[in-house]
Amino acid sequence: MFAESLIGESAALATAICWTITALAFESAGKKVGSLPVNVIRLFFAFFILGIFSYFNKGLFYASDASLDAWIWLSISGIIGFVIGDLLLFQAFVIIGARVSMLIMALTPPIAAFFGWLILNEQMTAINFIGMAITIIGIAIVILAKGSDNGKIKMKYPINGVLLAFGGAVGQGLGLVFSKLGMKDYDPFLSTQIRILAGIIGFSILFFILGKWGNLFAAFRNKKAMTGITIGSFFGPFLGVSLSLLAIQHTTTGIASTIMAIVPVLIIIPSVFIFKERISFKEISGAIIAFSGVVLFFVF
Incomplete structure (x- = not known):
């Protein structure tokens, strides 16, 4: 029991590191070629990386041994998490940056717990709501500020970017619940591949509707953007998402x-060195308070 819990917790920590790297990489790429091309290209890359890994690991290039039930629920999870959630999140990266976007994404665990209560009949207590409130307070400390002219509280960052990041958190939280429904004891890497395939199909339909294929081909010619997408694809949809599924498979959500x-x-220090962001003590405090709220939400 201890060893199994340790596997889950170690995988979760590795996931956090991967998501820090991928958020910074995708912010850089998205500012160069736009969020839509970044989303599609990284899913294509991740699909084949997962296929090659699974072929050498299990002798399967794709999830041919998965049950119909797993395909259905994991595909739904992929549409919600990758297409809807990540589409909103990646656009938030462009507007308000990865650091603030990922801070707002701290709402994902409480949102996942809420949907777990709603869909999986998991329990929520008064302390859970207190933890959620503390997380919201921490986020508010960062994104709100007093106006210089009238002293009234105003949004420090563009409201559309904040709403996009919140939408990304909702998509990620709900997608995580559907992932748990579909994966059960199935291989987490092949489970991720099913989610990614659903995401590719979803984005392909979106590209046909919007007529954005030209933007996609232009992105391939941008070497700096492709470097960021490649790094983000490895640490995000391939390694990060797979480790997150491994984590919830071996410990509680x-x-x-x-x-x-x-x-x-984790993202504060690299944001300073890579993007030269000027981060105040108040913003650092807000990030720590938001994280403390998540800890309170689940630990007590």
Whole structure:
């Protein structure tokens, strides 16, 4: 029991590190070629990386041994998490940056717990709601500020970027619940591949509707953007998402989500050095308070 719990917790911590790297990589790429091309290309890359890995690991290039039930629920999870959630999140990266976006994404664990209560009949207590409130307070400390002209509280960052990041958190939280429904004891890497395939199909339909294929081909010619997409694809849809599924497979959704929620704290230092962001003590405090709320939500 201890060894199994340790596997889940270690995988969750590794996931947080991967998501920190991928958020910074995709922010850089998205600002160069746009969020839509980044989403599609990284899923294509991740699909084949997962296929090659699974072929050498299990002798299967794709999830041919998965049950119909797994395909249905994991595909739904892929549409919600990758197409809807990540589409909103990646656009938030472009507007308000990865650091603030990932801070707002700290709401993902409470949102996942809420949907777990709604769909899986998991329990929520008064302390859970207190933890959620503390997380919201931490986020508010970062995104709200007093106006210089009238002293009224105003949004420090563009409201559309904040709403997009919140939508990404909802998509990720709900997608995680459907992942648990579909995966059960199935291989987490092949489970991720099913989710990614659903995401590719969803984005392909979206590209046909919007007529954005020209943007996609232009992105392939941008070497700096492709470098960021390649790095982000490895650490995000391939390694990060697969490790997150491994984590919830070997420990509770709450413990895994709590450890994964440390990203807003981990991302502060690289944001300073890579994007030269000027981060105040108040913003650091807000990130730590938000993370503390997630810890309170699940630990007590």
